[in-house]
Amino acid sequence: MRFTKLKAAALATATSALTVLSSAANAVEIEYWQYFFDARVAAMEQLIENFQAANPDITVTMTHFPYADYRTKVAAAIPAGEGPDVVQLFYGWLNDYKAAELIQPLPAGDFPADAIDAEFFPMVSAMREGDSYWALPTAVRSLALFYNERLFEEAGIDGPPETLDEMLEIGATLTERDGAGNITQAGLTMGMNAQDHHWFREGLVRQFGGEPYLDDYKTVNYNTEAGQKAMEFYIGLGEEGGIGAIGFMDEPQAAFKAGRAGMHIDGSFRIGSLNKTRGLKWGVTELPANADGVRSNYSSYWVNAITTKAEGEKYDAAVKFMQYITSDEAMQIWLDVVGELPAKPSVGLTEENANNETFGPFIRGLAYANTTKFVNESAQRQLLIDAVERVKLQGASIADSLAEAAAAEQKLLDDFYASN
């Protein structure tokens, strides 16, 4: 980043002399901020280049920060009139950004809400308020089941599981234990601290006939018979005679990368790092369906929004830039470079993308995905981690433990919506 800035500075100095002579081409410069992640930065550089080629009078400067500093920097910069004109944020932060007046709604003329509803995958509608959208994603993420092809082959299993029952069967074949009964190879990785809490909320609870939340995610509803059954199923996976163990090889993805686990549920963002793992031959398939063939998935996304700092010609330029980065072309680039899924069916569900060996299962998952409206994702995740630990480590009953988690989560939601 520093290097490009230096180059830019050098270029600016060199060209400034010319600019004085010529009658200033009247270029607008806008700033774009995102958090630092190699592939995302590379993809955005490509998008900016394309955008600038099409709009020679607009220059876009990208700045990125480590994820940990992101919020602080954004919060400090925008009220001071510095910082981004277009900013990237996690969908779960929208309320905070709105309340703090850091972002402004997208102009209804250029971003007609009804057209967006029709064009984007349905979970994006969480960004709509009244007749306007506040923010839009370039890409979305969903979950799928990764499997280790080599282990499958060795065990003589011909394909990945289609249903939960098949998953249990295959998992049992793949699970290996030492003399003392300790797992040395897991059928399925486990850990609410990874993606399993999403799989539980939006996957299992629904597949066991429940509805995890009511009232637009303002009421917790997994403390029901369906929720208990889902939790029983999940905890059963790690019991004696199960197909995995919580804490096996420290982290679920570590166990899978090391080739010590047959199956692993994770997000599309894991593809890149799995590709870099030497010696790992993996495949991916949709999350298993229940006995009735019902599938359910979780999806999340990062959105882009125009900040309150953008005014006048910068605002116009920001609108144009927003239009470009939410276009079909941008989504395809994002998929190719970052591996994140297009936010519109028109791009995602093309013959080529939907049947892609790697991205296909994730993209097909979007069709039946739900997006949990978290108010504090890490705190809500912690509640489910604790719910499992109470059962596993303290011998609490599943019903009591789940009820405690649900009550605590409801309080979290109530507190949040009372003050926002």
Add this chain to the structure above:
Amino acid sequence: MYKNLSIAQKHIVWAWAFLALPVVFYVVIRFYPTANAMLISFQDWNLLGSRTWAGMENYQKLWNDPVFWQVFRNTFVYLILGTPISLVLSFVVAYHLDKTRFMHGTIRMLYFLPFMTSAVAMAWVWRWFYQPVPIGLFNNWLAQFGIPQIEFLRSTTNALPAILAPAVWAGLGFQIIIFMAGLRAIPQSYYEAARIDGVSKWSVLFEITIPLLKPTIVFLVVFSSIGFLRIFDQVFNMTTGDPGGPLNSTKPLVLQIYQSAFTDFDMGYAAAQTVVLFLILLVVSLLQLYLLRDR
């Protein structure tokens, strides 16, 4: 004007000129943020919006928060176990090392090495030691001898001692060096006099060595107490994924503060806890200085 000052006054001017830098540093870097944190503890702030007045709300929330009390207890367990264990261990090592000539420098260096190692790197190595089979070092040993494996980190009872162990080990080197300096500072003539009088080894230890080490002990008790009350790196790095251990069994106050501030974005609540930590540190330090003072 400077010319008209007396020499004594000129000294004062120069003294202040040199003191100006630390004074500015302390005011800007220390006192201002401290005062600001105390102010925030009475406010509501999520880092993004404006700060609104909340009165005692954050402190009430803290009083009624079971997690806060759990964390409070954990913090004191770290202190109550950590400080005496590390002091006794380091004294025993220093006492014997002081008498050893064989490879003295090498042994001293070996004890000091962990102190120089990055706490983060160390925490991750120990985290690996503690894993269950098939990767954990300790559990693989146990498995080889047919002993059932022990859950070190994924246990509500074992996790805290398991995290404390590397923290004690890491601080040992520093304490040994300080103890050895203290031991060297005791005049040999006392020992010679004791030897002439035929005093027993234990009497020498309890009547001469330990009493004369008192300033060293005071320093180390205060220093290591503050260290254990502020324990963070080891816990944070050994329990990422389930921060603070299963059911908060290892979470210290500082980690709780960090989470309130930077994952919950509840700066007011974080600041209120920080004020409590500040008061604890103040009271513990003053109490120790009082108890161990020179009479």
